[in-house]
Amino acid sequence: MPSPSMTRMILRSIFSWKMLFMLIGTVIVFGGVFVKIMMNGLAMAEMFANMPIPVISVTAAKAEKQDWGIEVPAIGVLEARRGVDINSSVPGLIQQILFESGERVARGQVLVRLDADVERSNLMSAQASLKLAKANLARGESLRTSDNISKATLEQRQSEYEVAVAEVAALSAQIEKKVIAAPFDGVLGIRKINVGGYLDAGVPIVNIQDLTVMLVNFSVSQKELSDLKVGQEIRMTTDAYPVKEFTGALSAIEPLINQQTGMIEVQGRFDNADGLLRPGMFAKLAIVLPTRMSVVTVPQTAISYSLYGDYVYVAKSAKTEAGEDITTVERKIIKSGERRNGSIIVEDGIAAGELIITSGQLKLDNGTRVAISDRNSLELPSEIPAE
Secondary structure, three states: OOOHHHHHHHHHHHHHHHHHHHHHHHHHHHHHHHHHHHHHHHHHHHHHHHOOOOOEEEEEEEOEEEEEEEEEEEEEEEEEEEEEEEEOOOOEEEEEEOOOOOOEEOOOOEEEEEOOHHHHHHHHHHHHHHHHHHHHHHHHHHHHOOOOOOHHHHHHHHHHHHHHHHHHHHHHHHHHHOEEEOOOOEEEOOOOOOOOOEEOOOOEEEEEEEEEEEEEEEEEEHHHHHHOOOOOEEEEEEOOOOOOOEEEEEEEEEEEEOOOOOEEEEEEEEEOOOOOOOOOOEEEEEEEEEEEEEEEEEEHHHOEOOOOOEEEEEEEEEEOOOOOEEEEEEEEEEEEEEEEOOEEEEEEOOOOOOEEEEEOHHHOOOOOEEEEOOHHHOOOOOOOOOO
């Protein structure tokens, strides 16, 4: 039987070997994990290294040098070339209404008939009196040739005849006024009367507007008077159609300048065949003056906005290390100016002829590779160093 001291030695030896095996096992496990991680990392690095660089599809347009006319801005209110409230000059009972609200009518088209029975009866009586007066006059002229009546009697019969003629004419005119017609071609508004109602003279029946041509009255400073000429182009936008620009012409210049404001009234004329413009619309106007300026312009869609300033992406040709021809973009900060017809002036930052990205900017950054639609029709600027 071994002694206690030998037993302790044997136990310590066994424990030491167990610790050694555990340590070796731990090293092997963690070593394997580390090797696995390294192999995965190398595989991912190789995958990313061999992954093709993404190419973003975009559209582009060249920055253009244009001559822009200097404009005088103004605000005005539209009105129709012709527009009135139709009313009657004589009172009467409404017998017929021959139109509908919103209807398009022609000049002379009957709209309303008032009761004229009394006037027609009076007209028949007046016509009978006229017939008698005419016969008496003819008889008097015949008798006068033989001196059977005096000259005074003949003159009285002549006067009675003329009075009868005038009375017939007056009653005929009064009956005509009982028939109310459209004064010109136009579009009717909402009617304000009903059949059977009594219409007083001057009370509006319905509004009519000729929408084929619109006028706009506005004021400009007298400082611009020397540059204003009848026939000059006017551009206009409205709140109803904010993206559509209407083109008209300066049609009249008020000869009198307002002494209190120093402003002069002018009038513009706009064709309105499509009927989009309506009286009462507020309009933003710009009179195009003869003086012109040379500017660089780009489409409005090409400009991106940020807190640090406006910028555009410029497409340029480049080469990879392997000599492959590619197209990349460079972001340039610009100073933008006036906007007009979907284009905007670039006062500083780019030059005419540079190819500007017009869509797809959200995916771009400096050096991003791009594929430009319809590239064959666009010549790229000189190359820049590839990254």
